[in-house]
Amino acid sequence: MDFRSRQEMEAVRAEVRAVLSSVLPADWGGSGLLPMDVLPEHMGLARQLDMALAERGLLAPSFPPEYGGRGMGPYAHYALLEELGYHLAPRLTTIAVDLVGPVLLLYGSEEQRRQHLTRIAREGTIWSQGFSEPQAGSDLTSLQTTARRRDGCYVINGQKIWTSMAHQAEWIILLARTGPPESRGRGLSLFLVPAKAPGITISPIVDMTGAHMLNQVFFEDVEVPAENLVGEENRGWVYATTLLQHERGDAILVGQFRRLLDDLRSLLQSRYGRGKAPAAVRHALAQAEVELEVGRLLNLRVVDMAARGLPMDMEASVCKLFVSESFQRFTHVACAILGLWGLAREGKGSVLGGRVPYYLMASVPTTIIAGTSEVQRMIIATRGLGLPRS
Ligand SMILES: Cc1cc2nc3c(=O)[nH]c(=O)nc-3n(C[C@H](O)[C@H](O)[C@H](O)COP(=O)(O)OP(=O)(O)OC[C@H]3O[C@@H](n4cnc5c(N)ncnc54)[C@H](O)[C@@H]3O)c2cc1C
Numbered sequence: 001m002d003f004r005s006r007q008e009m010e011a012v013r014a015e016v017r018a019v020l021s022s023v024l025p026a027d028w029g030g031s032g033l034l035p036m037d038v039l040p041e042h043m044g045l046a047r048q049l050d051m052a053l054a055e056r057g058l059l060a061p062s063f064p065p066e067y068g069g070r071g072m073g074p075y076a077h078y079a080l081l082e083e084l085g086y087h088l089a090p091r092l093t094t095i096a097v098d099l100v101g102p103v104l105l106l107y108g109s110e111e112q113r114r115q116h117l118t119r120i121a122r123e124g125t126i127w128s129q130g131f132s133e134p135q136a137g138s139d140l141t142s143l144q145t146t147a148r149r150r151d152g153c154y155v156i157n158g159q160k161i162w163t164s165m166a167h168q169a170e171w172i173i174l175l176a177r178t179g180p181p182e183s184r185g186r187g188l189s190l191f192l193v194p195a196k197a198p199g200i201t202i203s204p205i206v207d208m209t210g211a212h213m214l215n216q217v218f219f220e221d222v223e224v225p226a227e228n229l230v231g232e233e234n235r236g237w238v239y240a241t242t243l244l245q246h247e248r249g250d251a252i253l254v255g256q257f258r259r260l261l262d263d264l265r266s267l268l269q270s271r272y273g274r275g276k277a278p279a280a281v282r283h284a285l286a287q288a289e290v291e292l293e294v295g296r297l298l299n300l301r302v303v304d305m306a307a308r309g310l311p312m313d314m315e316a317s318v319c320k321l322f323v324s325e326s327f328q329r330f331t332h333v334a335c336a337i338l339g340l341w342g343l344a345r346e347g348k349g350s351v352l353g354g355r356v357p358y359y360l361m362a363s364v365p366t367t368i369i370a371g372t373s374e375v376q377r378m379i380i381a382t383r384g385l386g387l388p389r390s
Contacts, residue, residue, distance in 0.1 A: 002304075009079035012072070016058065016083045023049045029353035030088030033362035034369070035252055036165055037213040038090040043168075046090035050124035060097045060121035063105070067113060068121025074306040078251050078299065085255020095165065096120040096127040099243045100173050103190070107231040107239050112192065116171070128169035128195065130160040130217060131240065137162075138375050140175070141185040141237060145219060147176035154178075154191065154229065156199075156222040166202050166215040169195045175240050178233050185237035190230040197222050209361045245312060247370040248320035249303075254296050257327050260359065261288055263352050264334055281337050288330045295323040314384030321376040324366040331359045 023045070031042040038046045053059040054068075062077045063069025072080070084091060097120060104113050119125045136143040145158025156176055166172065172193045179187015195202075199222035205214040231239055265285060268277045277285075298319040305312045334356045335342060345354035367373045381387045 006075055008073070008076045012061075012076045012079050013083050015056070016053075016080050017087070019052050019056065019058065020049070020083075020087045020089060023052050024087065024089065028088065029355060031090045032209075032211055032213065033256065033359055034094075034164075034213065034365070035084065035089065035091035036094040037211055037362075038092055039211065042090055043092075046092050047124070049089060050093060054122055054124060057121070059093060059124055060101055060117070062097075063101055063117050063121050067117035069117075074303045078249075078303045081249075081251035082255040082258075082296075085252035085257075086259045088256065088259065091252070092126050092165070092168070093120060093124050095129050095169075095173075096125055096171075098249075099129060099246055100127050100171075102246050103173070103230065103239055103243045106242060107190075109227070111227065112230065116192065125171065126165060126169045127171045127173060128163050128166040128215075128217075129243075130163050130166070130172045130174040130193070132162045133159060134161050138372060140240070141188065143175060143177060143188070144181070145174070145176045147174075147178050147189060147191060147224070149178070149226070149233075153223045153225050156191070156193065156219040156224060158219050160217040160219075162205070163202075163215045163217045164213050166195060166217050167204060167212070171195055172217070173230075173243070175236055178236075183234075187234055188236035188240065189233050190236040190239045191224055192228040192230065193222065193224050197224070199223070208364075209358060244371065245316045248316035248376075249299065250295070250320055250323040251299055253323050253327055253366065254292070254299055257288075257292050257295065257323070257330065260330065260334065260352075260355065261285065261292060263355075264337070267351060268337070284333045284337060288326075288333060291322075291326040291330070295319070295326055298322055314380050317371070317376040317379040317384070320370060321367075321373055321380070324363075325373060328363045328367060331356065331363045335360050 031038045050059055057068065057070040058080065060068060061070045061072035061080060064071045101117060101120060104117055131140060133143045133145060145156065145160065147154040147156050156174070158176065172195050174191045174193045175188055176191060177187055178189040199220045201218040203216045204212045205216060206212050207214060268281065302312055302315050302319050305315060338351065338356055341349065342351055342356045344350040345357050382389055
């Protein structure tokens, strides 16, 4: 693996920075921590940014040019995402570009690619991911939503939960059971479902930061044309695991981590004077710097494997586990360093735009989303280290 920053990475960083500075206000302090968690008052800006990136083929840069992308390689794509994270850019197309795109490129029909990838890359179509259910999160293969074949279509019945952005989405990538109830992973199929189809009801879940990104989605006799099935019936678990591996890259979080560390360091320098912060504070920031660098290198290992066409499994889990837990720890450290001074989310006493107390809460889901830390450890132990499951 080549640890040096490549020319292509530097070039894309410069290009993205130029786009971001042309759209985001100079004092931009971000919307939600998760880039797809865009506050209603920032939706217009997020859309403007999507269009500015789309004009340059940078909205879905890894898609092939015939689908509106640039065919950008994994290293440059990583640099782009890290840059978006550093500048706290809102990103409504996270699920569409990072999850739906790779799955359709690998397993979708040519018609599905033409219809969906081009629109994602050029218009920023918003997608949501309908996998988790009230009784099936970590144990996803036990999910109960059914899709029954009837007269050239599938009829969907069931319930999804924690469906990010379902209320804003045009499409849902849905995992449903087409096999018998006991078929587990062998009886699941993946579907492309219009989010506004008759029979779909979306109900909001407001999280502890006060934001509405999450939803419950109910399906009652929802008819989906048979051509919206991805790949083969009952092979959905294979496609879903590909999608989940793509969900475990953490380039954006690395960028956000870097930004918080940089901003905190600048604040402390102005407060104490250069090199004069208490030793405990200096040590805490040094520790964070080490963890951030390790997290960045773990990401680059995954990127390098992708660039060489190697399948990844445990490596994506190691990366996701380490970066999310390090970032969470750092939000606690930052809060402790700032003390009461840093607890105000807004108003006169707040510092760094109230980001630290907000991140303290908003980073909690980073060790749940895309598979909890326990699930990542289980993958590393079993599929990585070859240990028995129980
Ligand atoms: C902010 C956020 C956004 C999300 N967005 C989406 C989305 O867009 N689409 C979607 O489909 N889902 C989404 N999810 C759901 C997410 O994938 C699930 O929350 C996650 O997989 C955990 O499932 P669960 O909540 O059912 O918890 P459970 O699976 O019930 O787990 C509860 C606890 O038990 C532990 N546990 C479970 N099984 C084991 C085991 N075998 N060994 C050890 N410990 C275990 C878990 O680690 C956890 O601590 C989102 C979640 C969050 C927090």
